[in-house]
Amino acid sequence: MKHHLLLAGLGALIGLSAAAQVGAPYIHDPSTIMECDGKYYTFGTGGGGLISADGWVWNGGAVRPGGGAAPDAIKIGDRYLVGYSSTGGGLGGGHAGRILTMWNKTLDPNSPDFAFSEPVEVAHSEMDEDCDAIDVGFLMDDDGRLFCTYGTYFGNIRMVELDPATGGRLPGNKAVDVAIDCEASTMMYRDGWYYLLGTHGTCCDGVNSTYNIVVGRSRKPTGPFLDNVGRDMLRGGGKMVIAAEERIFGAGHFGRFIVEPGVEKMSLHFEADLDRSGRSVLAIRPILWKDGWPEAGELLKDGNYKILSRRRGYALELAVDFVRAQGGMRFWGRQDEPLVVLEGQKLEDVSADWPEGDIPVRANDYMARPHQKWTIEAVPEAGGYLGGPYYKIVIEGTGRALAAAEGAELVTVPAFTGAPEQLWQIDQLIDGTYRIMPKSIPGCGERLCLYSVADSTPTLSKFDFENDNAKWDLKLH
Amino acid sequence: MALTALAGSLTLLAQAPSTGGPVYSDSSTNLEKYLVPASGEEAAPDADGFLRRWLLLDPISKPNRSNTVFTDSYLREVFAVPYFRGQLGDVLPKDGSKIKVTVEYQPPVDLSGGRPMWSNEPVVYEKKVRKLQWHAFDSQRFNVKLFRFATNLTEDRYGVIFWAVTVVNCEEDIPNVRLAVGSNSASMWWVNGEEALILSGDRRMVADDGASRRLTLKKGRNVIWGAVINGPGMSDFCARFIDEDGHPVRNITLSTK
Structure with missing residues (x-):
């Protein structure tokens, strides 16, 4: 019987090839995928992360110190800036949070150059203000300006500008509220538009998680970010980018990866994969652009x-x-013949x-x-x-x-x-x-x-x- | 009554979330940032039609550690409980009046305690009689920030039910309009005693998240009741009437009597 169960499990694993990454792609709140020396990396909540040699087979092994929640990463020049929150977002407790950034020359933990710089705080939230400073997301626009969004369902999503040379907060920069009732925000820039991605729905409830990723856009990095019907994300607006699929649920934590012009991918997690005991898994989907809006494409099905x-x-x-x-x-001719199926x-x-x-x-x-x-x-x-x-x-x-x-x-x-x-x-x-x-x-x-x-x-x-x-x-x- | 005659008594419109320049963050959480005592006999809806004048009851403790329980049937059950005299009625409670409600008591949240480590074991809550007060407020924003109402005036913040009521006054019948609502989390809404809308599940507040069927606001008083329930989350709601084209209905006034 055990043998049959094992086979059934393997069958399921093979069958999931069109739904999620293979290997052991178990992660929650994955950071935007980075490529470093021919390998791909993503970090998750709690520390550590995944590595892939080909972008399809993922396994543990990435190293990120600091613990905390929901990191993000961006390559600037020949260095990688990694951000994370040192807290975990409290519901029922306090909401004092800190967004920290740190540099590394490489993401390969086996490289002699692998060493994170001392983290610096770029934003924080007080115990009970309308913000919880976790879930960092980075964007560098075409003008080389570096932006960072953060926040959760507890109040507002905020955006601050960072100094791309230091990874620290730009002196004098004031935080701007850009959305409400989101988690896992991040921004994209394309054709003169700033896009704000956020995750709506219920987090962390396994196969019942209703997490889904929505988007609004603005001509300015400070907003207002409006959805496709003109609704401000500060009023809850957002156009769907990706939600649950047939056997995976809880799409969250968007990250954009431009392979080359015309080829773009999004990274995310699905909070529950039915073929993997309902565990949270990394997923990668094509990004489609339709009428100036991003949508999730599909992995080609057999x-x-x-x-x-x-x-x-x-x-x-x-x-x-x-x-x-x-x-x-x-x-x-031959119109008088009886009808037959050929x-x-x-x-x-x-x-x-x-x-x-x-x-x-x-x-x-x-x-x-x-x-x-x-x-x-x-x-x-x-x-x-x-x-x-x-x-x-x-x-x-x-x-x-x-x-x-x-x-x-x-x-x-x-x-x-x-x-x-x-x-x-x-x-x-x-x-x-x-x-x-x-x-x-x-x-x-x-x-x-x-x-x-x-x-x-x-x-x-x-x-x-x-x-x-x-x-x-x-x-x- | 001409709307222009009301303009002098309205202080609401300037505080709406901007749809223009940057909205700079503000860490303050004092009540006046969100709600101020209702002033003047009547108020107009804001430029987008949102109803900002409401009579709010202090939150009723109703412990729920997850919002996923807010199914349609659950909402109908908990909102059918008679919490106070005149519930869903045509006569509004008086501003400042108090009622006694037996609730499942939750101790105040310890903000310094960080993230709570919840047990999966069922929690037995002590029953207590609490004295709850009605407050007539004008919202400083398009939405009514119930969470900050609760944190500023009460011990409760999570696991609560909020009751809200307002009167929409019309100079003539306004047919074919819909009550459009967004709420955090689930909510139910009634217009003139009839159920108009239910928003079930773990909801985020989204403007125009759901809308009632077409209805007629009748000439004179129309009483709008709402009940919002939340477990862990920042409770709020926004409500407005929209016409057949989705445009806000603004030829109405609001009062809490």
């Missing part, structure tokens, strides 16, 4: 897809003979005539034919990249796999072997389309993506978000 180019809308397909489907030519073309109708070896790919208008239907599945044992697992892309119902080939071209091979050129990184972009990149390309050291060099001709080339040739739509069929 399924059967058509892969459509943004260039023309053509579907990726095997370069095999087009086989006519049943039904014959009609135009406008079968769509099936794999077994056509696959016997496909070559047995490698088959090239091309793009064509979608006709729902077997050589245009792809199954995309995560390969849990293959690791991943920031926020996602590697996937295999095979013709539906077969093992024939899409692979990168010599010369930065594309091919399909008869069977998926798990080779790196058959593993695909699939990132949802900020406009909701996808970038599809092989893990590696034989004979090529560059990271290239699936690319439409002509309407009917896919290849591998450099990613450019401004170029539709580099983008694809994935639609379930």
